[in-house]
Amino acid sequence: MRQMTEDELTQTVLDAHAKTSDARVREIVMSLLRHLHAFVREVRLTEAEWMKGIELITAAGRMSDAKRQEVILFSDLLGVSALVNMVSAGVPEGGTESTVIGPFFVEGAPERKSGESIALRDSGEPMIIRGKVVGLEGETVSHARIDVWQTDANGMYDVQDPEQPEHNLRGFYRSNERGEFLVKTIRPTSYPIPTDGPAGELVRAAKRHPWRPAHLHAMIAAKGYKPLTTHIFDAEDELLDQDVVFAVKPSLAREFKRNDSEQEARRHGVKAPFLELDYTFVLARA
């Protein structure tokens, strides 16, 4: 046995993984190995820098739980989530585009009846979304599950803010026989991603602002259709072209219309003026 060169070491590591039986896993692992090793060689990573990276990844994992996913936040900030979404989304022409899931989706949010508010406390500008789910040929998609989640007017998700009731501004609706559902909520606001964890170090080092433009998250699941994870962005938000996690797609931005009618506000159980949005999710078949 003799001392290896850097290239020989990389080749030895590749050879050791060449017997991976699943062809797709092999493809991914081999590519990851080549790029990780190329990165280490290119920057001549020192052991102290490597240890800093180990510590950041470990801290991100340890901080993650059912309510906060710091590893996803790292991926989001590095633009990896947005790129994965771009290379893999495969939304056909005419379908609603997808975007990143983000670190704040929570399993187990409750069902909301059509027209029931996800805003569990009086905080922001009322907003009504008349939603519809259809297929690519315009066919009605009934019994779809539409999960929605957003921050409160203070820019924080319920899981970040002990003052908010549990599941505030989260829940799922079901589309009816006509594919329709009615969301009652508040206007989403732009907000800074949390920078109190290891991902915050990256934001500060790069001197980036931590802001995301205002949006509502939505995740649609319907039998026979491809699942869709997306956002609805506020078209008036000035930060649309500088989202800290690179997740904006122009087709997902909408103007929210102001309605001053006291009568219509009463019908929805809100105070005038309120905001209105008609939004149709167009799903591709599975």
Place this chain on the structure above:
Amino acid sequence: MRQMTEDELTQTVLDAHAKTSDARVREIVMSLLRHLHAFVREVRLTEAEWMKGIELITAAGRMSDAKRQEVILFSDLLGVSALVNMVSAGVPEGGTESTVIGPFFVEGAPERKSGESIALRDSGEPMIIRGKVVGLEGETVSHARIDVWQTDANGMYDVQDPEQPEHNLRGFYRSNERGEFLVKTIRPTSYPIPTDGPAGELVRAAKRHPWRPAHLHAMIAAKGYKPLTTHIFDAEDELLDQDVVFAVKPSLAREFKRNDSEQEARRHGVKAPFLELDYTFVLARA
């Protein structure tokens, strides 16, 4: 604002990090971004595959604590630790070579007096290491701290095995005025790395054996000298050229000599036959 292409997205992410003020951090982040994005584009990573990666990293972080470092184990298995060691070690000609630290170093191991055993229970073949610490010009290095750690005869470190006394087969010695120290231990054994965590999935997917050749870890710190993290490998181990974490350097392998003298065994407080090794750590100046 218009829809970006994949290349434009990568460029946008690079631009967003171009203002990183620390030049070295900028160099590392920009290179990491380029290689991570190239990897995602090359394999057309799907969102499900991305989520699997997020879950593996998160699980590795969550599993890590003061006693086990699964993120380091991942880095070791991918050959990243060995490559970082290779590109950054910079050991001058004649100095003792370094190698990876591994996932089982533990802070706070106790000091052992010269000749005191780190083996706290009767398990393996007794071994005596007559150690010495010198500088590159042969000068004596006294008052060096020599941390050593190894598995017990069952192939497990104390922190993996509730049956072992705390700090079994760990501790640190100090070199005396002549640079010398005497380690009493047992013969190290080859052992499988733990595959009960997320890193184990990688080993199984690649159909790799999980074994490391027999070795004793050592970490030397001395005022005025570069710290050294290294192993002493058993030259007779058949797995020397197939270490699962790619950490073997030929210069670190030694033959352990068998001594049948009852008298010499008694002098060391062990039973004959026992193994002997003379080992000199050669440090570079800081």
